[in-house]
Amino acid sequence: MKIYLALFVCIQIFILINIPVLSSAQTDRSGNHCAVQKSPFRVSMDSGKVVYSNQCLSCHQANGLGISGINPPLNGKGVTGDKTKLIGVIIKGQDTHEEINGKIYQNSMPANPSITDQEIADVLTFIRNSFGNKASSVKVTDVKSARKKM
Amino acid sequence: MKQVSRSLFYIFLLIAFTCQGSDAILPIRPDTNRISKLSEPKTDVSLTLPARFTTTVFAEGLGKARHITVSPSGYVYVKLASSKNGKTIVRLKDKNGDGVSDEEIDFGTFKGTGIKVKNGYLYASSDEEVYRFKLNADGTVVNAEKPEKIITGLISRGEHEAKAFTLDNNGNIYVNIGAFSNSCQIEDRKTGSMGRKPCPILDSAAGIWKFRSDKLNQTYANGTRYATGLRNVVGLDWNTSTNTLFVMQHGRDQLHSIFPAMYTDKDNAELPAECMYELHQGDNAGWPYIYYDPKQHKKMLAPEYGGDGKKTAGTDAIDPVVAFPAHLAPNALLFYTGTQFPEKYRNGAFIAFHGSWNRAPEPQEGFYVAFVPFKNGKPSGKWEIFADGFSGGPKNTASGGALHRPCGLAEGPDGSIYVTDDVKGTVWKISYK
Numbered sequence: 001m002k003i004y005l006a007l008f009v010c011i012q013i014f015i016l017i018n019i020p021v022l023s024s025a026q027t028d029r030s031g032n033h034c035a036v037q038k039s040p041f042r043v044s045m046d047s048g049k050v051v052y053s054n055q056c057l058s059c060h061q062a063n064g065l066g067i068s069g070i071n072p073p074l075n076g077k078g079v080t081g082d083k084t085k086l087i088g089v090i091i092k093g094q095d096t097h098e099e100i101n102g103k104i105y106q107n108s109m110p111a112n113p114s115i116t117d118q119e120i121a122d123v124l125t126f127i128r129n130s131f132g133n134k135a136s137s138v139k140v141t142d143v144k145s146a147r148k149k150m
Numbered sequence: 151m152k153q154v155s156r157s158l159f160y161i162f163l164l165i166a167f168t169c170q171g172s173d174a175i176l177p178i179r180p181d182t183n184r185i186s187k188l189s190e191p192k193t194d195v196s197l198t199l200p201a202r203f204t205t206t207v208f209a210e211g212l213g214k215a216r217h218i219t220v221s222p223s224g225y226v227y228v229k230l231a232s233s234k235n236g237k238t239i240v241r242l243k244d245k246n247g248d249g250v251s252d253e254e255i256d257f258g259t260f261k262g263t264g265i266k267v268k269n270g271y272l273y274a275s276s277d278e279e280v281y282r283f284k285l286n287a288d289g290t291v292v293n294a295e296k297p298e299k300i301i302t303g304l305i306s307r308g309e310h311e312a313k314a315f316t317l318d319n320n321g322n323i324y325v326n327i328g329a330f331s332n333s334c335q336i337e338d339r340k341t342g343s344m345g346r347k348p349c350p351i352l353d354s355a356a357g358i359w360k361f362r363s364d365k366l367n368q369t370y371a372n373g374t375r376y377a378t379g380l381r382n383v384v385g386l387d388w389n390t391s392t393n394t395l396f397v398m399q400h401g402r403d404q405l406h407s408i409f410p411a412m413y414t415d416k417d418n419a420e421l422p423a424e425c426m427y428e429l430h431q432g433d434n435a436g437w438p439y440i441y442y443d444p445k446q447h448k449k450m451l452a453p454e455y456g457g458d459g460k461k462t463a464g465t466d467a468i469d470p471v472v473a474f475p476a477h478l479a480p481n482a483l484l485f486y487t488g489t490q491f492p493e494k495y496r497n498g499a500f501i502a503f504h505g506s507w508n509r510a511p512e513p514q515e516g517f518y519v520a521f522v523p524f525k526n527g528k529p530s531g532k533w534e535i536f537a538d539g540f541s542g543g544p545k546n547t548a549s550g551g552a553l554h555r556p557c558g559l560a561e562g563p564d565g566s567i568y569v570t571d572d573v574k575g576t577v578w579k580i581s582y583k
Contacts (some may be wrong), residue, residue: 058406
C-alpha cells in the first residue's frame with residue numbers, strides 16, 4: 001500500500017515538474033530550464049515567435065509549411081542559408097513568382113518597410129530554428145550590415 | 151489494495167486525458183445524412199456521403215488534376231496543371247463498367263485548368279489561351295497534336311492565373327480572367343497599403359470575358375467583358391434550366407493582416423463570404439471596392455477604399471445567390487442534369503471546395519464537395535456537405551495539410567459525377583444505388 005502511494009506521489013511530482021518543460025521543450029535549445037534569466041537565444045526565439053504569429057503565420061501557417069502552390073514553406077535550405085538574402089526578402093518582399101526549390105507559388109510576399117532590425121533578427125532566428133530547421137541565429141548586426149548592402 | 155490500485159489507475163487516466171489539450175474541436179458542419187463508406191482499397195482516405203451513394207477511385211496519380219469533363223460516349227478527360235509523361239491532358243475510359251478506368255491516353259502540351267466537351271469539340275485552356283480539339287463520333291480526339299487556338303493573349307501574372315471557362319448553347323464561351331491581385335492595393339497584400347482607384351486591373355482582368363467558341367485566334371479585342379468585379383472564378387457553369395451563367399467567386403484574403411486595427415484573426419477567418427453569383431451581361435460583382443459579409447448579409451466597403459467593417463457600399467453591385475463560409479476556395483461548379491441521383495439533386499448545384507489557407511490561426515476549413523438544391527432556378531434550401539473526407543481527417547483539415555483537395559467536377563452520361571483532386575491526382579466516381 002505504502003509503496004503504491006509513494007509511487008503515485010513520485011509520478012505526480014514528476015508530471016508537475018515536467019509539464020512546463022515538455023511544453024517548451026520543442027523550441028528550447030538552451031538546455032537550462034532552471035535558470036531565472038533566459039539565454040539571448042531563448043529571448044530572441046520567444047520574441048521571434050510573437051513576430052511570426054502576428055506577421056507571417058496567416059500565410060506560412062502555424063506549422064511553417066505554407067500551402068502548396070500558394071504560400072511557400074519555411075523549411076529547408078531556403079531559410080537556413082544566406083542571411084542577407086532572407087533579410088532582403090523580409091524588408092523588400094518578393095513579387096516575382098520565381099521558383100522556390102522548383103515550385104512556383106501564387107502569392108506575393110509583401111514588403112515590410114516599418115519592421116525593426118530587432119524584429120527581423122528575432123523572427124529569422126525563430127524561423128531558422130523551428131519547423132525542423134536548425135541554423136545560426138540572426139543578430140541585429142547582421143540586419144544592419146544587410147541593410148547597407150541594399 | 152485492489153481498490154486502491156484501481157482508483158490510482160483512474161486518476162492516471164484522468165491526468166492523461168487532461169493533458170491532451172483541446173485541439174480536437176471540430177468545425178460545425180451543416181446537417182446531412184452521411185454514412186461512412188470505404189473507397190477502393192487503393193486510396194488513402196475514406197469519403198463520407200449521403201446514404202446509398204457509393205464511390206470508386208476511378209484513377210489516381212495523375213498529378214495536378216484540375217477540371218474534368220466526360221464525352222457523351224463516356225471518355226473522361228482531365229486537364230492537368232502539371233505534366234504526366236510530358237503531357238497535360240489525360241483521357242480515361244472505364245471499359246468494363248466497374249467504376250475504375252482501365253485505359254489511359256495522355257496528350258496535349260499546355261498546362262492549365264479548364265476543360266469541357268461541347269458540340270463535338272474538346273475545349274481546354276492554358277493560363278493564356280483556349281484551344282479546341284475536334285472529336286470523332288466516338289468521343290476520341292481527331293488530332294491530338296494539332297488543336298485549334300480559339301483565344302489567345304489573356305493576362306496571366308502568376309496570381310489567379312487559371313483560365314476556367316464554360317460554354318452556353320449558342321456558340322459562346324465564357325472565360326474567367328482572374329485579378330492578379332488580392333484587393334487592388336498599391337502594393338499587393340502589404341499591411342496598410344490602400345486601394346488603387348479606379349482599379350486598373352478591371353480593364354483586362356477580374357471578370358468573365360465572352361468569346362465565340364467557333365472562331366480562331368480571338369484576342370481581347372474580339373471578346374466582350376461579360377461581367378466585372380469578380381476577383382477570381384475557378385468554378386463556373388452554364389445553367390441550362392435558367393439559361394444563365396453561374397459563377398463561384400474566390401473572395402478576398404487577409405483582412406486582418408492588411409488592416410489589423412479593424413479586423414481580428416477571427417473576423418479574418420469568417421470574412422468575406424465565398425459567393426455564388428448568377429450573371430447577366432454587364433453585371434458588376436463589386437471587387438475590389440466591396441466584399442460580402444455573410445453574417446450581416448450586406449455588401450461592405452473594402453478597407454482599402456475607406457471601409458471599417460461597418461460601412462456598407464456597392465449599390466451598383468449585384469447580390470450573391472448563395473453566400474458560403476470564407477476562404478473555402480470554390481474550384482468547380484456543376485449543375486446536375488442527370489436522373490440517376492434522387493429528385494432532390496436535379497438542377498441543383500454541386501461545388502468543389504478546394505479548402506482554405508487564410509483562416510489561420512483559426513482552423514482551416516473546406517476540402518469537400520457541397521450541394522445546393524435548386525427549384526425554378528433559385529436555391530430552394532440550405533447548402534450541405536455532400537462528399538467529405540478528402541483531407542484525410544480533422545487534423546489535416548485544421549492544419550490545411552490536406553491529402554487531397556477537390557478541384558474539378560463533371561457529370562457522366564449515366565448521371566454519376568466525377569471529382570478530381572489536384573494534390574495527388576485522384577479521380578473519384580460517385581454513383582447512387
